[in-house]
Amino acid sequence: MPLDHEELEAIQSVRTGSRHVRAGEVILDHETDGEECMTLFSGWAMRQRALESGKVQITSFLMAGSFIDAGFELANGDGYSIEAITDVELCLFSAADLKKRFGANAVLSRALATLAQSEEALLFEHMTDIGRRSAMERLAHFLLETYTRQKMLGMAGNDYCPFPLRQHHLADAMGLSFEHVNRMLKELKEKGWVAISGGRLYIMDFASLGRYCDFDDSYLRPRPIF
Amino acid sequence: MPLDHEELEAIQSVRTGSRHVRAGEVILDHETDGEECMTLFSGWAMRQRALESGKVQITSFLMAGSFIDAGFELANGDGYSIEAITDVELCLFSAADLKKRFGANAVLSRALATLAQSEEALLFEHMTDIGRRSAMERLAHFLLETYTRQKMLGMAGNDYCPFPLRQHHLADAMGLSFEHVNRMLKELKEKGWVAISGGRLYIMDFASLGRYCDFDDSYLRPRPIF
DNA sequence: CGAGACATTGAACTGAATCAAAGCCTGTGG
């Protein structure tokens, strides 16, 4: 978004290819090697941490424009991985080349920093969800966040957006059991606030939802996409 | 750490001063204006999000070397703030100047990116704590993390480190009630694994603790300090 | 049609929150 034609060119010039990953497959885990960077071009993916106990925490959902630095992700240790939720199209970059440009071009480096920061803002809010909101508030908040992110990407209609997540994804992202997610979702629907069906999320009463869970979208800033 | 003399010089040259903040005071909130960046030079601080309901989530504890980009923090919206826990010494930089250098010097920009990434790794693990570990596991994990961070900064003795946090800080960071923190802490002490007293955290059985909460320090990478 | 994955519902259980009192330091002022 804050990138002009020339910067886009600069980035495109270090592009080394693209990669297609099928729904459900691993994009990156501790067994992967490689130092490349990627951008999620289309589809949804998730970053997760699996514990010894078998429990899983989804730390973020990746959508169009999300940036992945393999070298960095892999340093996190076992248990961390990124997996495709839907079919996914990735743009690949050589990390070395990218970092060369990145050092040579102030606008570019700022774009990457902005990207990292907006990712972090999401994490802060997500953590607050899990730590200090009730199950229903968490869900309401998460659904509004997701709708808003999709809207910013131009993927949303007036009151709906694509929604490929299953209830167990919600559970693992919100730190809840999937049965409880099911019950809370049902209640939110009975209130006439949201509905999920046919792979879509319908926000039927944005105002009530927002009031209920104290949603303020200012932490969701527009991000550069390339 | 990956910075050589020249880069340090480069950074020092955009330093605009320092600032002292007393324990308990606000370093930054939505009422602050300013675009500067800062480095925490000494002391402990916390980044937190306050909800309408009065509940608070501490998203991170800042210690020596933590980097704060005011411009970015302030964009997060109401409710977010950074506050000093102990007396704190900050180094100030002009954001504009820093970003100029940052664009002009590849090593420097990489240092800042590394900083952001290592911050993010902490958030991932912290989220897993809150979402998928039991209260006692969370505490055990957090205490090991804290000890390890302090050790990497050279602040720790063989089995102890400084620990200025109160039980209510732990509660707000882990998403628990302070009473429950108290009970769990007591149990961890009775097991002979840790003790907190006189402003210090004593790790009395690192191995057992680590085994108990599935602690793996690889997400805690050494970071550049300036 | 049948298998597997996902969703729904109900009942019993439990980890952690809340509510309610005391206890215990530490610094401050008389």
Next chain:
DNA sequence: CCACAGGCTTTGATTCAGTTCAATGTCTCG
């Protein structure tokens, strides 16, 4: 040097949000 105020910590009793266990239902696709 003692008293006592305010901020922490500790402990106990009670309640509740969310988990677990156990079925049953439903969709989709080969």
